[in-house]
Amino acid sequence: MASGGGKSVWMAELEETLSEADASEEVSRRHYIYRVPTCIKDVNPKAYQPQVVSLGPFHYGDKQLQPMEKHKRRALRHFVRRANKPLQEFAAAVEEVMEELHSAYLDLDAGWRDVDGRGKFLAMMIVDGCFLLEVMRAAGHGGKNHGDYSPTDSIFSPHGVLHAVPYIRRDMLMLENQLPLLLLAKLVAVETSRPMSNIMYSRAWVTDATQNHDAINRMVVRFLSPTYHLPPPGVGLGLHPVDVFRRSMLYDPYQMPKDTHAEPESDMNVILSAVQLYEAGIQFKPSSTDSLHDIRFRRGVLSMPAVFVDDSTEYMLLNMMAFERLHVGAGNDVTAFVFFMYNLVDSAKDVALLSSKGIIQNSMGSDKEVAKLFNSISKDVVLEPESALNTVHRQLNTHVRKPWNMWRANITHTYFRKPTSFINFIAASAALVVTIIQTIYTIVPFYRQQNQGRSTTMAPAPI
Incomplete structure (x- = not known):
């Protein structure tokens, strides 16, 4: 009985492990923001480390990134005031997709998911999302935000766009420093929302959402590199800035070559x-x-x-x-x-x-x-x-x-890599040509004499 009972306990634990593994696999399919493993970072650790601003939870609280936090809060204030919407509306919209935002980050610390952590996570998402939108818009206008920011602002003025924003742009390309574009879409949806009749609400909402997604994709690509191809309308919202920027570099499928004489x-x-x-x-x-x-x-x-x-x-x-x-x-x-x-x-x-x-x-x-x-x-x-x-x-x-x-x-x-080799090649070629010409001039008279002698010998006798 003890053996049978022990076996039952063991089997129950194994089945629980299997069910947890299945659930973990399903959740992992929703991840798209990652911590870069050490084996990859070894190539160049600094290439994956943000220098001036944290975006999202992975580098939140890093000491060297703290000076930018006050500028984030200023951006939030300007964004909400300009939208003329209460902060609670933005919070409610982001909270609707809280689970999706959590799931976007692989290996997210459990502290972001508990009762206290959820509120902190929500606040961080709103602040970082508004900051990113404000930075991209400021860069798009050359820092001339209709007097919304001071002309001497260290980030959002023309001076800030020229000297500070390039460092923010760099940090936006760090894989560990990504914000889901779903977050930006939610913030923009509240910012641009307008009263609608119940009859037209559904169709208008879908149209507005599609337009917002296209606008966000294009805003990101323009900010990261104005020279790259803008995503076409209707392709769907990108996962995060690195994803949508990467896709802008890969438009149009490969022109598959005909490999009729393939090498082994x-x-x-x-x-x-x-x-x-x-x-x-x-x-x-x-x-x-x-x-x-x-x-x-x-x-x-x-x-x-x-x-x-x-x-x-x-x-x-x-x-x-x-x-x-x-x-x-x-x-x-x-x-x-x-x-x-x-x-x-x-x-x-x-x-x-x-x-x-x-x-x-x-x-x-x-x-x-x-x-x-x-x-x-x-x-x-x-x-x-x-x-x-x-x-x-x-x-x-x-x-x-x-x-x-x-x-x-x-x-x-052999002959054209170096100027001296080329000169030697020309000299050798010239010498060869001269030798051939000399040989021809030497041989031709001899053959002429031979032919003349043969003509004399073979001449018919007079009749």
């Missing part, structure tokens, strides 16, 4: 740099769009989007890659592009070549720094086997392995 999988390990490809006769040109999907190889020409490289590029790409690695369903597209660039850029010479072709726009300084950037951020990168860029790699390898292209690459590498 083992040959994929040998990928040549930009200079080596150029020596084999491959030309480079910028694509017609800035989408990271717009990479193709056709008729000896590799076209790819122009890449603007500056001090923000490293942490932007690292945080997007971390999101792709941690979020199921995010895809692998930014990671694949970074790996593609890593293979092309082996040294400063590759950067110089791609810059001369208009593919890399270098605002970092030296070409060596750009090469170091792409080499460092590609550590431990994992690609999807069916990535379209793998097919492009195979096409490049197939082209380079053609005999004529291999011969051309060898000649170029």
Whole structure:
């Protein structure tokens, strides 16, 4: 009996464990904001750490971020006063989606969920959300907010937009420092709400919600990078700033290349740099769009989007890659592009070549720094086997392995890499031509004499 009873207890505990595991899996599907694991942070820990402002719970209370808290509270006051709505309306709207906001954060501390913590979480969400909206709007107007803020305001004036906002923009790209765009949508919905008749309420609410979602997506992309493609209307609200910004870089699907002469999988390990490809006769040109999907190889020409490289590029790409690695369903597209660039850029010479072709726009300084950037951020990168860029790699390898292209690459590498080699090649070629000409001039008279002698010998006797 004891054995049977013990077995029953053991079985009950196991079944409870199984049910908890199932529930945990269901909850995890709703997460989309993550703490970056140490194994990923080791590449560059500072690239994942906010410098001036905390957004959301993961860095709330960090000592070095405290000076920005007073500016957050000022932004809340301006936002609520301008909306001419009571603060309670905003709180009620955010509280409606409290569970979804909690679930957005993986490994959220339990203290944010208890009785006292829920109120603190709600207040933090409202303050941070209003602050973010105010910052993006101030930047959109160049700091000229219709006299709403002082001309000498340290954040929301033209001076603040020029000198302080770039640091806030940087911190918005940290994966651990994200706010759900659902939060911003709720705040904007209350801010822009208007009295409606009961008959038209449902249809008008849906229309307003869609327009608000589109406006928020576009506001985020414009703020983070005005040059990138704006999301089309009706695509749905993004998860958070990193998500919607990442998607703006990946518009339009890949133009899947025809891989009719695929190389063996083992040959994929040998990928040549930009200079080596150029020596084999491959030309480079910028694509017609800035989408990271717009990479193709056709008729000896590799076209790819122009890449603007500056001090923000490293942490932007690292945080997007971390999101792709941690979020199921995010895809692998930014990671694949970074790996593609890593293979092309082996040294400063590759950067110089791609810059001369208009593919890399270098605002970092030296070409060596750009090469170091792409080499460092590609550590431990994992690609999807069916990535379209793998097919492009195979096409490049197939082209380079053609005999004529291999011969051309060898000649170029041997004789055209250095000016002295080129001069030696020209001198050797000239000497060869002179030798051939001398030989011709030496041989031709001999053959003429032979032919004349033969003509005399073979002449018919006179009759």
